[in-house]
Amino acid sequence: MDDPFPRTLGNRAMHSLSLQRHLHDQMQSNSELCDVILVVNQVEIRAHWSVLVMCPYFQSLYDSGLKERMSGKINLLIGKTPAVRVAISFLYTGEAEITYETVKDILEVADYFQINELKSCCQSYLESMTMTVENCVQMCLLCSLYNLEFYNKVFEFLRGHLPDIMQQEDALTLTSESVMSLLTDPTLSYVEQKQFYEFIIKWSEFDLENREAFFPDLFCSLDLQKIPRSVLENEIEGNPLVKKDKRCQVHVLNIKMKYITGLIKEDDGVREAILVAGGCSQVMFASIFSILPFRESLAVKSLLGYILAEDRWIELAPLPHQMQQAIMTFCSKKNCLYIFDQGNQSFSSRVFIYKFDLEETKWTSFLLELPENHISGSLHTIVACSGKLFAVISCHIIQKGGQNVQWSTFLMEVKEDGTKSEIKNHLFQRNENTSVVACVMQDRKICILATKVGAIPRRKGKSTKFFVYDAALNRKYEYSRGVNWDNLMFAVGDEIVVTRMGKFSCMKYSMTTRKWRHVKEQFLPFPTQPFESTDFSSISDGSNFYVFGGKGVKSMESVAEAMCYNYAEKKWKKLQELPQPLRQGATCCIQLPSNLAKCHIKCPHCIFFPSRSRAKYDVHYQREEDDDEYDYDDGSGYTFDDDYVSDGLWSDGVPDYLDDDEYDDYENWFI
Structure with missing residues (x-):
């Protein structure tokens, strides 16, 4: 066996x-x-x-x-x-x-x-x-001392809740290096400089014998221009720690002299800014889908702001929905922003316009409704002038017999109360080749330039018209003699300039003489030679011409470049790049309340309290002309995780900079 x-x-x-x-x-x-x-x-x-x-x-x-x-x-x-x-x-x-x-x-x-x-x-x-403002300092201490991977998340929580954490006793255990790093971190702009000042005073007095030597360096890193002048003179200047060190005294004196000489003014609570809204961002896997017709259709709903004096970007409450070709204007008297999605260029008799109230941080919507017998509308642009909202619209007029008589362009005053829009002036008859641009002069006059006007398209030659509407007098004037068409029209001083980028001549209209003159000069040169970008966003503030984003001619990819051309110096300079590659975004100049301009584009506070969750949404929209209206009201409790993903700011919902090696420098922050 x-x-x-x-x-x-x-x-x-x-x-x-x-x-x-x-x-x-x-x-x-x-x-x-x-x-x-x-x-x-x-x-x-x-x-x-x-x-x-x-x-x-x-x-x-x-x-x-x-x-x-x-x-x-x-x-x-x-x-x-x-x-x-x-x-x-x-x-x-x-x-x-x-x-x-x-x-x-x-x-x-x-x-x-x-x-x-x-x-x-x-x-x-x-x-x-559960991470709280009471325990995060100690948790950050442990993670830093023992090199735990959890450190980045705890440290980001600390930075996102810094004003509350600076009130905790545990915050006084921070080292001088850690405090200095917080003071000089540009992404912490949401923390007021006065709060930083009060903290370094308390931090120094916690162990005055050993920390007094660090106070001058910490104090001189403060931006005293962002502290109210009354606080500077009545509180800071007389503080014993400030009076004891000459560098601190000089730092205070420099700011006081700038106030006295007029080099700086007291904060009026307003920031001059340029908004960039909507547009198209970078398409994922563009090389694979480059042959498809929808490769450029990735619209975004981001509302970005560029703070002129600080050369930095912020993010405001996102648009109610993605807008590929938006047009936008700002009414300074109402402190409201108006925006319309031009991606759906035609409508039957009514269309929604979205309004953002800067004081209430609230998005609402209202209907722009054409008068009776006006159908098949096409909105060219919207402008705010003298506290009112105007629109340049083309539509068909139907007689009583039901015949379609003409296709005309009008200047209309848009009513926000739901009543039908009021036609202020009939401008011209148009055809499918007509193009229109408009701008506002001195918040009183609306300037409208149109080319290829007329009911019948012309094969040879072209017809260009220029109108000035005085909103105060409710009168329209035509000054078409001598005008030529170009795609850029903007106000500079008391003149209207018509040109295009790189052209060696321009047209200028004087509001004083009410005449056009041809000027043989390159008013707006290209930023670079050769300039290989299209679909960029541009705007003029009267002294400078700004260019944002665009699409590379060869690469066909969106870019994030931002540039500025000064008319007086005749020089281009680079600005802080857009937070994301973008093209075809709408632009407008705006006076932004300082409370909306505090947060940096990579603000850690906004990770925990997104801009959308701090705003209110009470908007309506219409997908198709025959569809029922859709109501959208999420109040102020919006907490979707894809706030930033859908806008293309961050690819995975977490800022890329959290994974950067540079944050390893914070490992030895605590004692």
Whole structure:
């Protein structure tokens, strides 16, 4: 009879667990079968060398041949006894009981013994905790000291809640390097400089003997221009720490002299800015889908603001929906922004216009409704003038008999109360080739330039007309004689300039002489030679011409470049790039309340309190002319995770800079 084939029998898992418990029981009971004694604060803990060498610390002691191995006794000068006992037990069982009171001590021992698995357990415990302004400083301390991956998330929470955290006692344990880094971090612009001043005073007085030497450097890093003048003169200038150091006194005196000489003015609560809304961002996998017709249809709903005096970008409450070809205007008297999606160029008799109230931070919508017998509307542009909203619209007029008589263009006053729009002036008859541009002069006169006007398209030649509508007098004037068409028209001083970028001549209309003149000069040169960009957004503020984004002619990809041309200096300069590649965005100049301009485009505060969640939305929209209207009202509790993903600012909902190596510099922030 042949021998049966060999088999392996038994239960390895149960035996391993039994052996583990057996050895752990010996350690817990200080059994004589243990072959090494650990002495911690005069307390003896018996263990087995065979288990201890699982961690590098004890393995090095065993291999070194020192007296610890020969005597079988190791004197440990690190950690508290309960924490050491937890760490040793972890080597036996792979489990540890961790509480908020003991996690710091356990991390200290685990790091010293190089038990990485125990450190991971401590990190998991910290991650399971609810992070608050009361505990995040201590959590950041632990993560920084012991190089835990959880540090980036805790540190970002600290930066996102900094004003509240600076009121906590734990914040006074920050080192001078950490405080300086906070003061000089441009993304923390949402924190008022007065709050930073009060914090460094409190931080210095917490340990005045050792910290007084750091105060001058910290104080001189403050931007005193952003602190009210009354506070500067009545509070800061007389502070003992400021009066004690000459550098601090000079820093205050420099700002006071600028106030006296008029170089700076007291903050009026308004920031001059340029808004860029909607447009198309970068298409994902553009190389794969480049042959498809919809490759450029990735519209965005971002509303970005460029703060002129500070050369930085901010993000306002996003548009109610994505807009590929928006047109936008700002009414300074109402402090409201109006925007329309020109992607759907034609409508039957009514269309929605969206309104953003800057004071209430609220998006609403209202209907632009054509008068009776006016159908098939096409909105060319909207402008705000003298506190009213006007629109240049083309539509068909139907007589009483039902015949379609003409296709005409009008200047209409748009009513926000739901009543039908009022036709102010009939401008001209048009055809499918007619083009129109408009601008506002001195918030009183609307200038309208149109080319290829007339009911019948002309194959040869062209007909160009120029109108000026005085909103105060409700009168229209035509000054078409001598005018030529170009795609750019803007106001400079008391003149209207018509040109295009790179052209070696321009047309200028004087509001004083009411005449056109041809000027042989390159009023607006290209930013670069050759200039290989199209579909860029542009706007003039009367002194400068701004260009944002665009699409590369060769690459066919969106770009994020931003440039400015000064008419007086006749020079181009680069500005801070757009937060995302963008083209075909709508632009307008705006006076932005300072409370909306505080946050940096990468503001950590906005990660936890997105701009959309701080705004109100009460808007309506219509997908198709025959569809029912859709109501959209999410109040102020919008917390979707894809706020930034849909806008293309961040690809995964988390800022890319959190993963940058530069944030490793914060590891030694705490004492």
